[in-house]
Amino acid sequence: MNLVLDIFTVSAVSAGALFLLAGTVGLLRFPDPLTRLHALTKVDNLGLGLVVLGLLPQADGPFGALKLVSIWLLVQLSGAIVAQLIAGAVRQRGPHG
Amino acid sequence: MTILSVFDIGLVVLLLGIGASTIAAREAFAAVIGFVVYGLLLSIAWVRLSAVDVALTEAAIGGGMTGMLMLGAVARLRVAKGSDTRASLPARVAAGVLSAIVAAGLAIAILSPPEAIPTLAPMVMENLAQSGLGNPVAGVLFVYRALDTLLEKVVLILALLGVWSLAPDNVWGGIPGLRVYARPDSTLTFLAQLLPPVGIVVAIYMCWVGAKEPGGAFQGGTVLAAMWLLVMIAGLTSVPSISQTWLRVLVVVGPVIFLAIGLAGMVLANAFLAYPSGYAKPLIVAVEVALTLSIGVALGLLAAGPPERVQQQ
Amino acid sequence: MTAATLFGLCGAALVGFGLYGLVTNPEPLRKILAFNLLGSGVFLVFGVVSRRAAASGLGGDPVPQAMVITAIVVAFAATAMAIALVLRLLQETGRSTLSADNPGGTDTDRGNS
Numbered sequence: 001m002n003l004v005l006d007i008f009t010v011s012a013v014s015a016g017a018l019f020l021l022a023g024t025v026g027l028l029r030f031p032d033p034l035t036r037l038h039a040l041t042k043v044d045n046l047g048l049g050l051v052v053l054g055l056l057p058q059a060d061g062p063f064g065a066l067k068l069v070s071i072w073l074l075v076q077l078s079g080a081i082v083a084q085l086i087a088g089a090v091r092q093r094g095p096h097g
Numbered sequence: 098m099t100i101l102s103v104f105d106i107g108l109v110v111l112l113l114g115i116g117a118s119t120i121a122a123r124e125a126f127a128a129v130i131g132f133v134v135y136g137l138l139l140s141i142a143w144v145r146l147s148a149v150d151v152a153l154t155e156a157a158i159g160g161g162m163t164g165m166l167m168l169g170a171v172a173r174l175r176v177a178k179g180s181d182t183r184a185s186l187p188a189r190v191a192a193g194v195l196s197a198i199v200a201a202g203l204a205i206a207i208l209s210p211p212e213a214i215p216t217l218a219p220m221v222m223e224n225l226a227q228s229g230l231g232n233p234v235a236g237v238l239f240v241y242r243a244l245d246t247l248l249e250k251v252v253l254i255l256a257l258l259g260v261w262s263l264a265p266d267n268v269w270g271g272i273p274g275l276r277v278y279a280r281p282d283s284t285l286t287f288l289a290q291l292l293p294p295v296g297i298v299v300a301i302y303m304c305w306v307g308a309k310e311p312g313g314a315f316q317g318g319t320v321l322a323a324m325w326l327l328v329m330i331a332g333l334t335s336v337p338s339i340s341q342t343w344l345r346v347l348v349v350v351g352p353v354i355f356l357a358i359g360l361a362g363m364v365l366a367n368a369f370l371a372y373p374s375g376y377a378k379p380l381i382v383a384v385e386v387a388l389t390l391s392i393g394v395a396l397g398l399l400a401a402g403p404p405e406r407v408q409q410q
Numbered sequence: 411m412t413a414a415t416l417f418g419l420c421g422a423a424l425v426g427f428g429l430y431g432l433v434t435n436p437e438p439l440r441k442i443l444a445f446n447l448l449g450s451g452v453f454l455v456f457g458v459v460s461r462r463a464a465a466s467g468l469g470g471d472p473v474p475q476a477m478v479i480t481a482i483v484v485a486f487a488a489t490a491m492a493i494a495l496v497l498r499l500l501q502e503t504g505r506s507t508l509s510a511d512n513p514g515g516t517d518t519d520r521g522n523s
Contacts, residue, residue: 074295077288077291078292081287081288085284085285088283088284105417109417109419112420112424113420113423113424116423116427116447117427119431119443120428120435120440120443120447125437128443132443132446135447135450139450142417142454142457145413145417146414146417146457146458146461147461147469148460148461148469148475150475150476150479151453151457151475151478151482154478154482154483155453158483159450159486162486163489166489166490166493167439167443167489167493170439170493170496170497173497174496174497174506176500176504177504177505177506177507184434184436188433192429192430192433195433196429196430196433197426199426200423200425201422203421203422203425204423207415207419207421207422207458208419210462214463215463216471218463218472221472221473233472234472234475234476234479236472237475237476238476238480245476249483249484252483252484253487256490259491259494260490260491260494263494263495263498315479315483399490402494403494403497403498
């Protein structure tokens with residue numbers, strides 16, 4: 001059972017890391033702010049989500065798991081809202097303002 | 098070579114790269130963004146050094162609060178006439194050589210550790226049980242080196258007084274010049290309505306858990322300050338003028354309670370800042386709660402800056 | 411080489427970077443930033459002291475850790491004060507630098523009033 005959980009953790013965290021890497025490459029390579037935001041919000045949330053999902057079986061009891069999930073939710077919330085705000089600023093001032 | 102040492106090496110390379118980029122960056126904005134990222138990476142380095150309390154403080158203060166202050170300053174300095182005059186090449190070479198010598202001296206000191214490494218850790222652990230605390234760092238902060246902690250809070254208040262006293266005479270006692278982005282129905286307003294309840298719970302949790310595990314008054318206070326600033330920036334509550342009595346009371350209440358308990362210790366426990374035996378834990382928790390409030394308000398006001406306009410009647 | 415030594419060397423290098431930035435950069439805000447970098451390098455060196463003295467079942471000596479926490483707070487207080495000074499300088503002179511080499515600068519008239 002433990003082995004199965006460990007394999008699950010390793011594969012989920014690796015998949016998450018891959019998404020984080022892809023998101024970072026997107027952030028560095030995409031041409032303008034809006035596409036860069038797209039790379040960040042979509043891929044980072046999925047990446048972090050997979051990392052958290054993978055860590056859940058290793059968590060320190062139900063409270064530890066709850067903390068992990070709430071970290072993910074808080075990052076989702078702040079990530080989505082910051083992306084909105086940056087996009088709003090870009091729309092107002094133009095991509096180079 | 099284990100995975101962890103590869104991770105450490107990668108972390109150090111990143112830290113050095115981003116640290117150098119904050120110095121070398123042409124734009125102040127890029128330098129500040131680099132500094133925030135650097136602060137967060139540095140807190141991971143602290144976790145790797147088994148100093149989780151320091152990691153929390155570094156993430157909250159080094160990355161978060163300092164970053165916010167500097168971003169605000171960069172935004173205001175955009176209107177300034179900057180100077181393109183970089184230091185001349187010989188001066189830069191000389192500075193580089195000097196810096197390299199200092200860094201090399203430190204590196205030599207680190208590479209040649211003393212035979213017997215001095216440590217107070219066993220003494221800390223021996224006496225920690227008497228204080229009722231489980232977190233040795235909190236034990237050092239509130240029991241063995243309580244004077245340092247008290248004076249650190251006084252330094253915060255002094256810095257706040259310094260910042261306030263930079264206001265021109267005609268707006269003394271007025272409203273800090275925090276930039277407010279008040280637009281009804283904006284996403285920022287939504288965040289400022291949604292996040293503070295969660296943030297306040299997190300702050301109370303951090304303050305409470307600080308006695309046993311990593312966390313404490315400072316980390317909790319920083320989260321409180323962030324929530325307050327968020328609500329003010331979104332325009333949901335007005336920025337208070339610094340002459341308000343409640344504001345001034347909140348700023349000093351933590352250090353005053355700390356000092357009062359410390360003075361009471363002179364009578365009840367025969368030493369300044371000593372706790373009567375058996376009452377250490379509840380007294381420390383009381384001090385931590387008051388300090389969390391004071392730190393939250395003081396940090397928020399430090400970030401808001403000196404007063405810039407007077408109260409409109 | 412242990413992880414602690416590695417981070418210690420990193421701290422030493424950061425002190426070097428910070429010092430270089432502090433000396434060569436003309437803008438006060440960048441100097442403040444460099445000073446913070448320098449400070450964090452010194453803190454890291456302290457972290458190594460703490461990690462080396464690990465004993466009594468702890469990951470590190472709590473005394474240097476508590477000192478670093480205090481130091482981070484004091485560094486923040488100093489940074490806040492310094493930034494307020496820079497912004498006041500901007501308010502007074504319209505400049506963000508402390509260049510002493512142009513006494514005939516355009517803003518000296520306001521500075522004297």
